[in-house]
Amino acid sequence: MPRFESWRGYFYIFWTTNEQTRANAFGVNSLSVVTVMHMRKDTKKQVMALFIVLIFGLSSIAFFFTSFFGGSTQQQNDIKPLEKFVLDGQVDSRVEDAYYRSGFTWMKVYYSDKNDRVYTTVEQLPDLFKTPDGQTQLVVQRLQANSTLISIYSVNGREELLIDADENEIISKLCSVVVLPPADCAFLNQTNTA
Numbered sequence: 001m002p003r004f005e006s007w008r009g010y011f012y013i014f015w016t017t018n019e020q021t022r023a024n025a026f027g028v029n030s031l032s033v034v035t036v037m038h039m040r041k042d043t044k045k046q047v048m049a050l051f052i053v054l055i056f057g058l059s060s061i062a063f064f065f066t067s068f069f070g071g072s073t074q075q076q077n078d079i080k081p082l083e084k085f086v087l088d089g090q091v092d093s094r095v096e097d098a099y100y101r102s103g104f105t106w107m108k109v110y111y112s113d114k115n116d117r118v119y120t121t122v123e124q125l126p127d128l129f130k131t132p133d134g135q136t137q138l139v140v141q142r143l144q145a146n147s148t149l150i151s152i153y154s155v156n157g158r159e160e161l162l163i164d165a166d167e168n169e170i171i172s173k174l175c176s177v178v179v180l181p182p183a184d185c186a187f188l189n190q191t192n193t194a
Helices: 019-026 041-068 074-078 093-101 117-128 167-177 183-193
Strands: 003-007 010-014 033-037 086-088 105-111 138-144 149-154 157-162
Touching: 086 117, 093 105, 105 117, 105 167, 117 138, 117 167, 149 167, 157 167, 167 183
Parallel strands: 086 138, 105 138
Antiparallel strands: 003 010, 010 033, 105 149, 149 157
């Protein structure tokens, strides 16, 4: 006949009968200990911790799928790509920031009169400063203001010029700020040092 012992919430059944009796009772030859488990406090804590980890894991997976498969895309829909790279007037700061973060150089030209020489000169700069593979990397924004100033900035730095600067000086400053300077910048640097 089996005897029962309790130890920390577990019940162990020790069989004291011979091998033949155990095989007849459970249908197996090698069964020597049958454990009947009652949950202990430690086990309950482990199950709760596993439950919490499972909830956090599933919520992370749900967040991934909702953001990847059509979650809130309101901010992405608000920012539209620029149709041209010479802009007149104000631009939404989110658009400017998005282009800045993606490696574009932003040039703000503050002018007092549209007849200024620089106002018309800057129109050709986005085409002049294309990357080696033909991508545009310069956005020119012309803003009417009382002061006359050119501000150029990118992830490589910031430069400011007075509006009466000549074209070579503007190009030289652009060459020092753009992310991928065109081959003309190397030629310009060689002629300036000679």
